Amino acid sequence: MNIYVLVKRTFDTEEKLVISNGKIQEDGAEFIINPYDEYAIEEAITVRDAHGGEVTVITIGGEEAEKQLRTALAMGADKAVLINTEDDLDEMDQYTTAYILAEYLRDKNPDLILAGNVAIDGGSGQVGPRVADLLGINYVTTITNLQIEGTNVKIVRDIEGDAEELETSLPLLVTAQQGLNEPRYPSLPGIMKAKKKPLEEIEIDDLDIDEEDVEPKTETLEIYMPPKKAAGRILEGDLATQVSELVGLLRNEAKVI
Numbered sequence: 001m002n003i004y005v006l007v008k009r010t011f012d013t014e015e016k017l018v019i020s021n022g023k024i025q026e027d028g029a030e031f032i033i034n035p036y037d038e039y040a041i042e043e044a045i046t047v048r049d050a051h052g053g054e055v056t057v058i059t060i061g062g063e064e065a066e067k068q069l070r071t072a073l074a075m076g077a078d079k080a081v082l083i084n085t086e087d088d089l090d091e092m093d094q095y096t097t098a099y100i101l102a103e104y105l106r107d108k109n110p111d112l113i114l115a116g117n118v119a120i121d122g123g124s125g126q127v128g129p130r131v132a133d134l135l136g137i138n139y140v141t142t143i144t145n146l147q148i149e150g151t152n153v154k155i156v157r158d159i160e161g162d163a164e165e166l167e168t169s170l171p172l173l174v175t176a177q178q179g180l181n182e183p184r185y186p187s188l189p190g191i192m193k194a195k196k197k198p199l200e201e202i203e204i205d206d207l208d209i210d211e212e213d214v215e216p217k218t219e220t221l222e223i224y225m226p227p228k229k230a231a232g233r234i235l236e237g238d239l240a241t242q243v244s245e246l247v248g249l250l251r252n253e254a255k256v257i
Helices: 035-051 063-075 094-105 127-135 188-194 239-252
Strands: 002-006 009-011 031-033 054-061 079-084 112-116 138-149 152-159 162-169 172-176 199-203
Touching (some): 002 035, 009 063, 031 063, 035 112, 035 138, 035 172, 054 094, 063 079, 063 188, 094 127, 127 138, 127 172, 138 162
Parallel strands (some): 002 054, 002 112, 054 079, 079 199, 138 172
Antiparallel strands (some): 009 031, 138 152, 152 162
């Protein structure tokens, strides 16, 4: 089975981020594989182990992204591809990313493409569906279970706290939701093997893409941190006093009643 995983290098949002002049400062920032993409990588490895084939992970960015690709290889992926846009594109959006990925995949005859449900830095959830639409293949988002029998696929997907069961067929793109699996940590043998696994680097010119074809459709005007939450208030006294004070606060300060 020909399996591809779309991977994104993202800021570690658990670490402190610094914003200056409307942009996140990359100097000193920690970067990781987008956590939802880790579910996609794990599922791809599981499918390969059950049905055969190989897993190729793909990302777009600069040479710094090689670290995240090597991590994916250490988890168990077979090959990696870096589409280096560092010298060609100053700005990218979801349209740009999806177009480039689709052009790379167009002649690869993928059976299964996996991606994270969303990226934690942008959260749009657009890239996976856009790629599938450009390739003209089926896609299902936010999956929590995947069963493949031949070319038939049974899926469970998360729908706002409930679950939906459906059937479709390969070729297929799915986006992984939390709960699909438990991503493995790279083992020491896996890390050592990853150093010898193929990591191909290509550029936009190799895909015969003109820069005009991938001009962003959106513009980011400003990036800013959300306002700090105000400290909570502890009510004191007996129950009746607390209830009375709470009602007063909801009516006069919060103005919700």
